[in-house]
Amino acid sequence: MRNQTTLILVGVTGMVVLAASVQALLREPPALPEINAQTPPTSPETTEPSSTAPAPALASASPAELRDALGQEIAARQKLTDKVARLEKELTELKSRMEGVPSTSNRAPTVSESAPAPIDASRDETPSESERARQVGMDQSTVAQIRTRFEQLEMDRLYLKDRAQREGWSGTVRYSNEVAKIEDKRADIRSSLGEDQYDAYLYANGDANRVLIRELITGSPAGAAGLKTGDVVLRYDGKRIFTTRELQTATGAGRVGENVPVEVDRDGQTMTLYVPRGPLGVYLDMHRSAP
Numbered sequence: 001m002r003n004q005t006t007l008i009l010v011g012v013t014g015m016v017v018l019a020a021s022v023q024a025l026l027r028e029p030p031a032l033p034e035i036n037a038q039t040p041p042t043s044p045e046t047t048e049p050s051s052t053a054p055a056p057a058l059a060s061a062s063p064a065e066l067r068d069a070l071g072q073e074i075a076a077r078q079k080l081t082d083k084v085a086r087l088e089k090e091l092t093e094l095k096s097r098m099e100g101v102p103s104t105s106n107r108a109p110t111v112s113e114s115a116p117a118p119i120d121a122s123r124d125e126t127p128s129e130s131e132r133a134r135q136v137g138m139d140q141s142t143v144a145q146i147r148t149r150f151e152q153l154e155m156d157r158l159y160l161k162d163r164a165q166r167e168g169w170s171g172t173v174r175y176s177n178e179v180a181k182i183e184d185k186r187a188d189i190r191s192s193l194g195e196d197q198y199d200a201y202l203y204a205n206g207d208a209n210r211v212l213i214r215e216l217i218t219g220s221p222a223g224a225a226g227l228k229t230g231d232v233v234l235r236y237d238g239k240r241i242f243t244t245r246e247l248q249t250a251t252g253a254g255r256v257g258e259n260v261p262v263e264v265d266r267d268g269q270t271m272t273l274y275v276p277r278g279p280l281g282v283y284l285d286m287h288r289s290a291p
Contacts, residue, residue, distance in 0.1 A: 129143065129204065129205070129206060132203055132204045132206070132290075133204040135203075135204075135290055136200035136203055136204050136290065136291055137200065138197075138200055138201065138204050143201060143204045143205055146189070146193070146201050146205075147205055149189055150186065150189065153182055153185055153186050153189075156182050157179065157182050160175075160178050160179065160182065164178075195240045196291065198242075199240075199242065199291045200291055202242060202288075203288060203289070203290055203291060206288070207288065208243070208286035208287055208288050209242050209288055209289065209291075210232050210242075210286065210287050210288065210289045211232065211233045211241055211242070211243065211244055211246075211247055211284055211285075211286055212230070212231075212232050212233075212284065212285045212286070212287055213227060213228070213229055213230065213231045213232075213233065213264075213282050213283075213284060214229065214282075214283045214284060214285045215229055215282065215283040216228070216229060216281065216282050216283075217281040217282065217283075219281070220279075220280060220281025220282060221275055221276050221278065221279065221280055221281055222275060222280040222281055222282045223281070225262070225273050225274060225275040225276075226273045227262070227264065227273060227275070227280070227282070228266065230266070230267075231264040231265070231266050232264060232265040232266075232289075233247060233262065233263075233264055234263045234264060234265055234270070235261070235262070235263035236250040236251065236260065236261075236262050236263075237250060237254070237260040237261060237262075237277070238261065243286065244284045244286060247280075247284070251277060251278060251279065251280060252278075253277075254277050255277065256276075256277055256278045257276050257277060257278065258276065258277050259274045259275065259276055259277075260274065260275060260276075260277050261273070261274055262274070262275050
């Protein structure tokens with residue numbers, strides 16, 4: 001970054017001197033001496049700051065050479081500007097990725113210590129939404145109605161967040177209570193549908209509805225209990241699991257260490273294993289699968 005700053009300062013200084021020289025030439029065009037052909041203009045990318053003023057040497061240059069030098073300075077500054085823009089973009093993307101990674105400073109690995117693999121949120125065209133709806137016995141209008149209800153709750157949450165930030169009560173107990181009310185409404189919609197129809201809706205709507213064990217941490221409770229890479233978690237302690245967050249919440253509830261049943265699908269076969277409640281020590285992915 002220090003080198004970038006030095007180059008920018010050199011470029012700015014050069015442009016100021018060049019501009020001053022051009023103005024002087026326009027006021028009093030001097031008799032321009034010949035430029036030594038064996039001393040080409042110094043590249044702005046390799047120029048080092050000098051204690052001596054460059055104005056006398058520049059004053060002996062012709063207008064064409066001044067224009068060329070100015071063009072080189074502009075090109076060098078543009079390269080630096082582009083590089084800074086790329087670095088800022090990379091930093092922004094890195095911060096965005098880190099926002100979804102849970103902290104590991106004060107606890108052992110929970111369900112997943114890395115951000116889940118990205119899922120294409122766009123609607124799949126093969127099969128289409130109508131085809132997916134037919135596969136699970138739903139019509140498109142029903143899928144659209146359910147989606148509208150969930151999306152309205154999402155808008156309510158966004159409006160709540162905006163209002164709390166504007167009025168200064170974001171992060172307070174009041175804000176948490178208001179968020180809980182919205183989540184209760186979301187749970188009510190899911191409960192009214194029932195587990196099977198909610199599962200069918202997720203698939204028909206193009207959403208992920210399965211939690212897959214991508215990798216086990218060496219020595220993890222999940223591995224000791226017999227869970228394997230590729231297992232799809234269907235239930236934890238009797239509760240249906242559709243998202244990684246639901247599984248994380250379930251492992252953190254109840255009494256730590258008590259054995260709870262975990263129902264998984266392994267190569268098309270459903271089996272139940274028992275694990276101690278608490279961190280599983282696994283990495284998870286989400287994907288979409290027809291019920």
